[in-house]
Amino acid sequence: MKGQSRPTTGKGAADRVLRANETQMAQLIGISPAITAIREEITKIADASASVLITGPSGSGKEVVAQKLHQKSRRAAKPFVAINCAAIPADLIESELFGHEQGAFTGAVKARAGRFETAHGGTLFLDEVGDMPAAMQAKLLRTLETRVIERVGGMLPISVDVRVVAATSVDLQAAIADGRFRADLLYRLDVIHIHMPPLCQRPEDVPALIEHFLVQHHQHVRFTPAAMAALSAWPWPGNVRELRNFIERATIHHGGGMIGREDLARLLSSSHRLPEPRPEPKPAQAIEETPPHVCTLAGLGPDGIDLRQVLADLECAYIREALAISGGTIARTARLLGLQRTTLIEKMRRLHIEARAG
Incomplete structure (x- = not known):
């Protein structure tokens, strides 16, 4: 873009610019059906240019989804720019998004590129878009329709190639009913919808x-x-x-x-x-199928017990419980049991335990 000044970027929570060589790959952690479905959806839509709206409660990982979407797209080598719409004062958000020219307002001692220009070729993540001021919503809508911006105090239209990913923890339909959010803007943002469920549901x-x-x-x-x-x-x-x-x-x-x-x-x-601890499962519940080594817990009767067998049974029961909790992952199971990975594998081989959740 000719005439564009070099972008300046802040370091606050409301203003993050990540380039391909400046951040680790975002990781969407989880084995639940919901997370698995989101991963599949990200792969499917990564290279599209359509706007994406990510909904879900605060702290659920919406920005991780946005970063993952960017990193799997053809825009991955370009900037990922994030701005928290709820953290920017209403009188500054236009300048933050669109930039300003020198002398546009008191304190504008030099021209400054906004987040749309900074994200050119990449992804702009609008976090908490539901808290954007009403006047700004109209300007954002026009930008999404025309892909052209004007800096505050400027007259020169600037074309931008940006994929917009927005996120919100508020009910935008309720905000529309209350007059706090524009329905036409929602339609522009919500071309593709991803919902991040709360952690208690997974x-x-x-x-x-x-x-x-x-x-x-x-x-x-x-x-x-x-x-x-x-x-x-x-x-x-x-x-x-x-x-x-x-x-x-x-x-x-x-x-x-x-x-x-x-x-x-x-x-x-x-x-x-x-929560109250769950009762100990009966041996028949704890074992998915009867292996060559039967894991049962014996009691101490008048004739005594085979202590080595009892200890082996205890090992078997705890390994199976840890495998179930970890989803069958050997490294996590070993961490739960305080064992080295190789030691756990040897015990599982000796006890004929397969590496899958029970």
């Missing part, structure tokens, strides 16, 4: 997310099977963001070692109670 993703955050923090903290089951049943009102903060808090209090269910009460929010 508890099977919790162990995988915990493992991911522990690796990010380079921590060797582990959770007992009982603790992991309680965390999977926790409501997580703050969603993935709350879980990430919990893991950070847990690693501060426990620099290493095992965290049990009894340790969770002081680490979790007091606004909810820990």
Whole structure:
């Protein structure tokens, strides 16, 4: 674009510019049907230029979806620009999006490119678009229709090639009914719709997310099977963001070692109670199919017990429970049990346990 000044980028939460060589690949963590379906949808729509609207509660991972969409698209080598529409004052958001010319207003000591120009060729992520001021909504709608912007105080139209991905945690249909959001803008943004469900609706993703955050923090903290089951049943009102903060808090209090269910009460929010532990499953429930080595727990009768057999049975039962919690992933199962991966594999081979959830 001729005459475009070099973009300047801020570092605040409302203004993020990520280029291909400046960020790790976004990871959409989870094994739930919902996350699997979102991954498939991202692959299907990645190279389209149509606008995408991502809905879901705060903290559920909407920006991760937007980043993943950008990274799998043909625009991946160009910038991914994110702006939080709720964090920008109403009198500044036009300048932030469209830029301004020198002297356009008090404090505009030099020309500045806006986020649309900065994202040229790439993706512009409008987070919390439902909180955008009404006057700005009309200007955004026109830009989406014409793909042309004008800087504040400028007269020169500037063409932009940008894929717009928007996200919101509010009900836009209700906002339209209340007169707070334009219906025609919603139609322009909601060409493709992706819904990110709250974490409480996909508890099977919790162990995988915990493992991911522990690796990010380079921590060797582990959770007992009982603790992991309680965390999977926790409501997580703050969603993935709350879980990430919990893991950070847990690693501060426990620099290493095992965290049990009894340790969770002081680490979790007091606004909810820990779920009651599930009763121990009967042997027939715990075993998917009878393997050559039958895993049953014996009691101590008058004739005594075979202690080695009992210990083998305990190992078998705990390995199967940990496999079920981890979704059959060997590395996560080993972490739950405090074992080396190779040690776990050898035990599973000896006990004839297959690497799949029970």
